[in-house]
Amino acid sequence: MCNVSVGGLGSYLRRYWRELVFRHHGISVNNSSLQNVKIIETGKQNINAHMKYKDAVAACDSLTFIDLNISQIARKYGLDATAMANFMRIHYHDTLVWREKVRKQLGINDNTAHGARKKCIKQYAEAVRMYKETDMTMSEIAEACKVSLSGFSQHMRFYHSDILKQKRQRRKVAEATKTFGKLTGNGRMYKPAPATEKKYAEALDxxxxxxxxxxxxxxxxxxxxxxxxxxxxxxxxxxxxxxxGVAGDVDENIDLRKAKRRLKTVAVKYEGAIESLRQNPRPIAKVAVEFGFRPDVFREYLNKHEPELAARQGMTCSASGKKISRRSEEKYFVAMKLYETTPESLKSISKRLGLTYNSLGGYIRRNYPEVISRHRDLL
Known part of the structure; x- marks a missing residue:
């Protein structure tokens, strides 16, 4: 009539017009907070069902009507016998056990076998085991065991309420946490739907x-x-x-843009240039130009992620406090020591070591003039 969905209308009414819902169901809330009153609560009785069956249940729990069976009591109160029996199996199982025991003692038992049939026990045995020992949902288990979902659900509610209670407690604990592959508050595994996994499988790979x-x-x-x-x-x-490139424990609310350390894509981008610099040491700016990078960006990346390599390419300080190219220091170190400790001429040393005489001489004059004085003392 109004062209709206049943689910949407129900959700809207329960959220914003709860008083109308309670009035429709004939429920009195006695000035209680409407949000705290639930018509149907997991594992508990429906308010309407409780009001409907409470007198009949009280009769079942009384010795006054012990001579009557459940069907007779249900008819006495104008109720459907099967519906009432199912209601009591779920919510008043102890009463049924007590009645059967007392009726046997009084000799008025109907000699009818109660409880689950052997055929049903065998049929649902594997499903019950899986529900108890795994975090699979009832629908998943029913599909895996090839049994009816509604039948399995009813079997669990009638004869394995203790397992359902344990599962509800686990779900309640799981409400506050969400761990991949673990049970959640709604009874499902916290993982993507199979269709979603299939959709993104290739992209994920x-x-x-x-x-x-x-x-x-x-x-x-x-x-x-x-x-x-x-x-x-x-x-x-x-x-x-x-x-x-983020390692260790990470807060869920952290800004990953600020927390990132070493992007995999960027590492691959500079991999060739870094390896070339290791194999053939030369100015960082020159390497950057060779590989088409901005020198300042490449230098910053090296200083952040390859500090040892960057340090070898950079400047160092001499004993006198002068800044010297580390590469030049390594290049001329042996020649300078020979010149400082032997009377051999600088030209001879440079020729023997394959160095440029003018470059070696200029390096020593600029950075280590005291070496020249020590060499003269040896002559």
Whole structure:
């Protein structure tokens, strides 16, 4: 009539017009907070059902009607016998056990076998075991064991309420935490839906094994870049942190743009230039130009992520406090020591070591004039 969904209308009424919902169900809240009153609460009785069956349940719990069976009591109060029996199996199982025991003692038992049938016990045995020992949902277990979901659910509520109670307690504990692959408050595993995993499987593989950016991967695979980014950050945060070079425990609310250390893509970008610099030491600016990088950016990257390599290429201080090229110092160190400790001429030393005479002489005059004085003392 109004062209709205049933679920949407129900949610709207329960959230904003709860008093109308209670009035519709004939429930009196007695000035209680409407938000704290629930019509249906997990593991507990429906308010309407409680009001409907409470007198009949009280009769079942009384010796006054011990001579009547459940069906007779239900008819006495104008109730459906099967519905009432099911209600008591779920919420008043102890009363049923007590009645059967007393009726046997009084000799008025109907000699009818109560409880689960052997056929049903055998049929649902594996499903019950899986529900008890795993975090799979009822629907997943029913599908795996090839049994009816509604039948399995009813079997659990009637005959294994203790297991359901334990599972509800675990779910309540899990409400505050969300761990991948673990139970959550709604009874499901905290993991992406199979359809979502299938959708992003190829993109995830590329993200793991290549240095392609998220946008390039999304474009290549044909998925939304924002959707893929959200999928990664929610379900594969460890891969995102690994690519950003962030190690150790990370706060969930941290800004990853500020926390990033060494991007995998950037590391691959500079890998060739760094290896070339290691094999053939030369000015950082020259290497940057050779590989098409900005010298200042490449130098900053080296200082941050390859400090030892950057230090070997940079400047150092002599004993007198002068700044000297580290590369020049390593290059002329042996020649300078020979010139300082032997009477051999500088030209002879430079020729023997394959160095340029003018460059060696200029280096010593500028940075180590005291070496020249010591050499003269040897002559």
């Amino acid at each position: 590329l993200y793991k094994n290549t240095t392609m950016t998220m946008k390039d991967i999304a474009k290549h695979v044909g998925v939304s870049s924002e959707g893929f980014r959200s999928y990664l950050h929610k379900w594969h945060k460890n891969l995102v942190l690994e690519r950003l």
